[in-house]
Amino acid sequence: MRLLLKGGRVIDPVTVRDESLDLLLIDGKIEKLGRTLTSTSVEVIDLKGKIIAPGFIDMHVHLREPGFEHKETILTGCTAAAAGGFTAVCCMPNTNPPIDDESVVRFIQNKAKVALSGLVDVYPIAAVTQGRKGEHLAPLAELSAAGVVAFSDDGDPVFDAELMRRALEYAAMYKRPIIQHAQDLPMTKGGVMNEGFTSTELGLAGMPPIAEDVMVSRDIALTDYTGAQYHVAHMSTAGATELVRRAKARGLNVTSEATPHHFTLTDDAVRSYDTNTKMNPPLRTREDIEAVRKGLQDGTIDVIATDHAPHSYDEKQVEFQAAPFGIVGLETAIGLSVTELVQKGVLSFYQLVEKFSVNPRRILHLPQIQIEEGEPANLTIFDPLAEWTVDPSTFKSKSKNTPFSGFRLTGRSVGVINNGQVYWS
Amino acid sequence: MPLESRHLLGLQGMSQPDIQLILDTAISFREVLERPIKKVPPLQGKTIANMFFENSTRTRFSFELAERRLSADVLGFQASGTSVAKGETLKDTARNIEAMKVDMVVMRHSASGAPHYLSQVINANVINAGDGSHEHPTQALLDMYTIREKLGKLDGLHVCIVGDIAHSRVARSNIYGLKTMGAKVSVCGPATLMPRGIEKLGVDVYHHIDDIIPHVDVLNVLRIQLERDAGRLFPTIREFHNYYGITRQRLERSPKPITIMHPGPINRDVEISADVADSEHSVILQQVLNGVAIRMAVLYLLATRN
Numbered sequence A: 001m002r003l004l005l006k007g008g009r010v011i012d013p014v015t016v017r018d019e020s021l022d023l024l025l026i027d028g029k030i031e032k033l034g035r036t037l038t039s040t041s042v043e044v045i046d047l048k049g050k051i052i053a054p055g056f057i058d059m060h061v062h063l064r065e066p067g068f069e070h071k072e073t074i075l076t077g078c079t080a081a082a083a084g085g086f087t088a089v090c091c092m093p094n095t096n097p098p099i100d101d102e103s104v105v106r107f108i109q110n111k112a113k114v115a116l117s118g119l120v121d122v123y124p125i126a127a128v129t130q131g132r133k134g135e136h137l138a139p140l141a142e143l144s145a146a147g148v149v150a151f152s153d154d155g156d157p158v159f160d161a162e163l164m165r166r167a168l169e170y171a172a173m174y175k176r177p178i179i180q181h182a183q184d185l186p187m188t189k190g191g192v193m194n195e196g197f198t199s200t201e202l203g204l205a206g207m208p209p210i211a212e213d214v215m216v217s218r219d220i221a222l223t224d225y226t227g228a229q230y231h232v233a234h235m236s237t238a239g240a241t242e243l244v245r246r247a248k249a250r251g252l253n254v255t256s257e258a259t260p261h262h263f264t265l266t267d268d269a270v271r272s273y274d275t276n277t278k279m280n281p282p283l284r285t286r287e288d289i290e291a292v293r294k295g296l297q298d299g300t301i302d303v304i305a306t307d308h309a310p311h312s313y314d315e316k317q318v319e320f321q322a323a324p325f326g327i328v329g330l331e332t333a334i335g336l337s338v339t340e341l342v343q344k345g346v347l348s349f350y351q352l353v354e355k356f357s358v359n360p361r362r363i364l365h366l367p368q369i370q371i372e373e374g375e376p377a378n379l380t381i382f383d384p385l386a387e388w389t390v391d392p393s394t395f396k397s398k399s400k401n402t403p404f405s406g407f408r409l410t411g412r413s414v415g416v417i418n419n420g421q422v423y424w425s
Numbered sequence B: 001m002p003l004e005s006r007h008l009l010g011l012q013g014m015s016q017p018d019i020q021l022i023l024d025t026a027i028s029f030r031e032v033l034e035r036p037i038k039k040v041p042p043l044q045g046k047t048i049a050n051m052f053f054e055n056s057t058r059t060r061f062s063f064e065l066a067e068r069r070l071s072a073d074v075l076g077f078q079a080s081g082t083s084v085a086k087g088e089t090l091k092d093t094a095r096n097i098e099a100m101k102v103d104m105v106v107m108r109h110s111a112s113g114a115p116h117y118l119s120q121v122i123n124a125n126v127i128n129a130g131d132g133s134h135e136h137p138t139q140a141l142l143d144m145y146t147i148r149e150k151l152g153k154l155d156g157l158h159v160c161i162v163g164d165i166a167h168s169r170v171a172r173s174n175i176y177g178l179k180t181m182g183a184k185v186s187v188c189g190p191a192t193l194m195p196r197g198i199e200k201l202g203v204d205v206y207h208h209i210d211d212i213i214p215h216v217d218v219l220n221v222l223r224i225q226l227e228r229d230a231g232r233l234f235p236t237i238r239e240f241h242n243y244y245g246i247t248r249q250r251l252e253r254s255p256k257p258i259t260i261m262h263p264g265p266i267n268r269d270v271e272i273s274a275d276v277a278d279s280e281h282s283v284i285l286q287q288v289l290n291g292v293a294i295r296m297a298v299l300y301l302l303a304t305r306n
């Protein structure tokens, strides 16, 4: 590999850089960095107007393999990630078998290594409890040694407070966060959308926002008591955002993520009974969207993660209440974030790079990527001004379940570079 | 003027002239039901499938009778549970039935929005015979017809719907329809059976039945789902009856007679006492008869729309 990237705007919060620079990449490394580089026998790529950032990581992805290969595989998921501008993903453990044993971790690692020749780093997140059943702790030490970066029973909460306390204590010994899908179960039993005026009109069973708030509140108390590390997955309510804000102010090791759909759509979108508007946590209200945006702006919410949850066409072609929760997100994340956050003045591009690269790596204790001479080239390149229309039929993901079909977006991935591999979108 | 929509999915958003048209058309069919020969020919050659994914003997009979009175060919389909439990999806079931050249589908389903979904995947006219906790438009139409028959008008009347508003499709359709026709609507029940934001539909919310009874012209008393709600959403059936049950004693405190309605089937002496259900102010059996006429009107208007 010999590439000369000309004229791109390099934004690297780690080296505190935001300037137009040329990058000479040779054999997967940043050979040279400078104002106007020239070199012989290299492929020259004009990146004027494009942004070059440390590789983006989506820390909340459902790759579905093993067990649900009709929805997504490690290969198709990694391809969707690359197409969407990510050089790394964390995959959630609600597979079959679930990631609650070292052997499953190895299986995923081996598949990821050969998928796209290792272009996309896959960091497994293992289950907190055996079989994700919420009864007994999974072998957290063995799983940490095998390379998992965090623990979560995502899809379900760790509901038992005693077990959650022990999980936090145990995982903290290995510097791993517990990522909580925060949802009080009895309060949301049978629920299929946000509880509010819209659910009342549609006659659909509601999941009240307080079901998320009470769980986050409990978990913050447990984090305080144990001194452990806690991360809120897909935070969607104004109440939970405020709780995390206060926990951070008190110095607790509490972090959070938000998804593009939760800062873009309200539960009004459900009026069509379109099953692609059904996800968990559900789409909330305008006030919640404003709170999530404010949280992203003031740092209460550290990370943008997609909760990429592929489901096959047939699985979603049913009545609303019978449809599975979840939507795909990898290939619309940059577009929605630029359109809804940067263009609306919520975040700068610099902050966007922090949410997509620096902060998730900090939370997961992964080494930071630096755009610096001698460093490996792990880069996300995106066009901040590209205007495009979402067409699910062009998705690389095996599944097309998105509520954003036909949306006009600004901002799109141009390509990614990692582990000596290059992918142009 | 034909109906605006080729489906009857709900009364939310249905125009005042459309509701008026259905109610007025039902008058002539109601008259047919009084004749010695209760059959008329307008739907001859039309095929209607009744797809009931939820048990409901009375609504199914009412639709079937309406269809046969209009000389339509009738297919019955009874299943239970959601598509997932059944193995075949709703879409496949509907498309198979449509492949037999069915003109209209009447559907009852436990999932809110199921008829809306159906109307997107098949070409036949879809009539919602009750979807989850969402809407039950023909029930509300027959309720309005019955009120108009008894009290001569809808405009300016005060109707109170009593009981489990949260899980009631009858309540929602009645609220939409009655508001459109100019009635005042209140709802009454324990806070735990009130759906969030219901007041935004333009209804007044009451928790104490004796506060509202003196002010209303009509009480529409909903059926309480005994097996589902007791113990979690309200304490006991006895307490519910004591605090919300419509009894003669309660009604006597009203200065004027109140028309009593119930969509059936009744839990006698739970939400309504037996003597009230059978009293001269009860129109519960008229509702049943009018239901056939309303369904005839809806089927006729949709079938002859083109």
Ligand SMILES: [Zn+2]
Pocket (backbone or CB within 6 Å): A154, A155, A156, A181, A233, A234, A280, A281
């Ligand atoms: Zn989750």
